[in-house]
Amino acid sequence: MTRKKSEESGAGQPLPLTRPVLSKMTATDLINAGESAAQTLGSPAVNVAVNLLREELYQQIALSHPQEQKKRESAYLELHALLSMLDKLKLVYRRAEQELDDIQRAPEREQAEYYENQGFN
Numbered sequence: 001m002t003r004k005k006s007e008e009s010g011a012g013q014p015l016p017l018t019r020p021v022l023s024k025m026t027a028t029d030l031i032n033a034g035e036s037a038a039q040t041l042g043s044p045a046v047n048v049a050v051n052l053l054r055e056e057l058y059q060q061i062a063l064s065h066p067q068e069q070k071k072r073e074s075a076y077l078e079l080h081a082l083l084s085m086l087d088k089l090k091l092v093y094r095r096a097e098q099e100l101d102d103i104q105r106a107p108e109r110e111q112a113e114y115y116e117n118q119g120f121n
Contacts, residue, residue, distance in 0.1 A: 022095050027103065034096020037089040053082060 022030065040046055060075035 022092070027099050030092075030099050031096050034093045034099070037093040037096070041086070041089050041093065050082065050086065054079065057082070 025033065057075045057079040061072050061079070064072045064075070
């Protein structure tokens with residue numbers, strides 16, 4: 001399964017519970033979670049383990065006999081879960097980046113609102 005097919009099938013889309021969980025987090029917790037997600041995604045050990053597992057699952061799918069449908073389905077579901085978990089980590093990281101950006105731009109927005117309310121715009 002390629003990245004594109006994964007996204008087409010909805011694997012890249014957040015689960016219904018994802019956004020409410022993230023929206024209930026404080027800004028600090030969200031930023032900390034984003035930093036942890038970035039560290040996890042950037043970890044050489046995690047990347048090696050993910051690549052080994054991904055390759056193993058692809059091989060299980062490709063080398064299974066036609067009558068081993070349950071084995072292929074199981075490997076496919078594991079692969080899909082792995083890709084989904086990676087997508088969720090990326091989602092947390094992107095959401096934390098957005099939160100940091102919002103925090104950094106808050107003074108600019110407040111100043112623009114002040115000027116607008118004073119009739120300068």
